[in-house]
Amino acid sequence: MHHSHVDGVPVFRCAEAGELRATLRFGAGVRDEAYRTRGVSALVAALAVRETGRRTSETALSVRAATGIGETAFSVSGRTEDVVEQLAALCAALGELPVDGVAAGVGAASCLPWPAAAALNARYGAQASGLDGQERTCPWPPTTEMVQAHAATWFTKANAVLTLTGPEPVGLRLPLPEGNRPQRSAPRARYPRASWTHRSIDGIAVSVETPVDSAASDVAHRVLHDRVTAALAERPTPVGPVETTVVPHDSKTVVRLLFTPAPADAVEEVAATLWSHALRLARIAPEQTEVDRHRRDATPLLDIAAHAELFGTPDPDEDGRRRALDAVTPDDVRDAWRLAMSQAQLVVPSGQLLDLAGPDGRRLWCTSCWTWDELPPWGEKFHEPLRRRAVRRSQERHWTILTRDSVVFCTAGPFHTLRFDEVIAVVRHGSERVLIGRCGCEIGIDPAWYRGGRRLIRALDEAVPAQLAYDCDEERDSHVQRPSRA
Known part of the structure; x- marks a missing residue:
């Protein structure tokens, strides 16, 4: 080269x-x-x-x-x-x-399959990757x-x-504009230990962080893919395909994802299968034959050199990468995956409830932004008009609480608190507002939903910096929707 x-x-x-x-x-x-x-x-x-x-x-x-x-x-x-x-x-x-x-613009289509993109959103919120x-x-x-x-x-x-x-390009010129190397910062995962949460996906996804140059983690990722694929193929109705991808995070870390579709009636079973195999790989070393089968380096040499130049990632020579892969043992694979699983995150469709064990043997932590078993905070309450409440079933009723530093969307069951300093954008549809939280959730407010709704909208506009708000003049087929339990 x-x-x-x-x-x-x-x-x-x-x-x-x-x-x-x-x-x-x-x-x-x-x-x-x-x-x-x-x-x-x-x-x-x-x-x-x-x-x-x-x-x-x-x-x-x-x-x-x-x-x-x-x-x-x-x-x-x-x-x-x-x-x-x-x-x-x-x-x-x-x-x-x-x-x-x-x-005229171009669409902001997702760069990744949706389950993988949603899993990154669950891990880091509405920022960076x-x-x-x-x-x-x-x-x-x-x-x-x-x-x-x-x-x-x-x-x-x-x-x-x-x-x-190819051949040497005689006369090559690259008259790009001058500039400085941009300063990048990568956010930490929103939660410090293994957990599960919800997103709007039709399947299951799991994400882990590993060192960018960890050959053992790369082998573990591929071994897990094969095991989950084989396990799900044994179901009466297979749910595959199981897919994997690797996403750069910072100069030292990548995010490894594994995801698969799952029908609504099989979500809990598929999630348990994927998670149990991920835990098993972190506890028991794989067979030597499994490790040998996955000792390969599929990343092109030019890609590695380019990424090292752009992002400061390690750039060992080709022989060095080969030696690192050849040196990987089954115990290395287990140990690398055990470390990764300490902060793994499992993502399932909205509305699902899981009861799984974490890597430490305790119940796997749920990190949903919705709170079930507590009372909402004190503040000014905005209820639906009586005529609307009269025709709703009690479990469908909702109200909003305004506190000094947050807005709280409440239902007959859980509630969602969004602090104003966690708002990254406010979308205005006429008199309606949608607050986008750093957590990745949205709080939609239509003043027609509440008694005193216009006063609530004025309070929200005063609480959130004006530079975060923008108007959306698109014609919409329906009113702002209340947020799903993400």
Whole structure:
């Protein structure tokens, strides 16, 4: 592998005969956005690709863009001279980004399968990598100013790396805008020990954090996938497929996820099967044959080098990675997975109740944001009008409590408290409000639901900083929905 710099951008190339394949990568993805700017990385990429097409001939190669959790990549392949032309045009487009198409925008589609995205949201809330699993109350494109600011911060030569496979590209130029390496911070998991919780998914998911360079954790993840797949295949009606994915968290940590669909009548059984196999792997070392079967390194060499450059992750040479995998023993696999399971999180569909044991043998901790067995806090109560309460069954009634530092949504059973300092956005639909919490939950308030509802809305507007609020002028098919028990 050859390492060089072009116009201040690191370049890694694996020499091969044939056409040139190039990927210009930026350390910018969904985890670098906020609720209000969600989708801005993909929007920058789409605008840059469109402008690149304008700057080159109709017969030029097409540039493909993809935005993930932590990276946005532009790929192009073909004759060397054509690739060189496209890369130069793309870099120029990023430096002079057209924003006339911002209003049309692009959708903020999830980068991951929904169960995995929802599991990250449950683990970290509506921030960083958890943002991908945050359901949108009102998709709304970022403003022109947001797009320009994001591009100027994240799509610069200081946050870029180019990987090439093929012949040496003579005359290569990368005229990206100047900039500073962005400062990133990754949030800690919201809960410090193994737990389970709810999200709006049609299946089961489990997430753990492991060291980014842990070969034993990688083997354990694959062993668990095989075991759960085999166990679920024995059911009269299989629920698969079982899937896994690995998501970057910070320079030292990745999040490993395993998830599978599950019909409503099998959720508890599937969750118990997945969790029991995860616990067993943390307690009993696997067979040597299982470890041997999964000693492989599927990550391309160029990807490892690019990630090390962009994010500061370890970059051992190919022989070093091979030796690390060969040295993994069954006991190493068990010990690595035992450490990971100490903060594992199991995610199940809303409305399910589980009774499982945790890694320490005690009952697995439930981290739902809803509180069942306590009285709501004191504060000013806003009840439904009497005419509405009269036609509702008692278990369907709801009311809201306003305290000095929070809003509390109450039902006949559980209640949900959202502190004002945990609000990350307020979406306004006329007189209605939806408060988005850092926990990943939403509190919807329609003043028509309550006696004194307009006074409640005024109080909410005063309690939450104005810069967190934005208007959604979309036509909606229905009123704001009350939050699910997430």
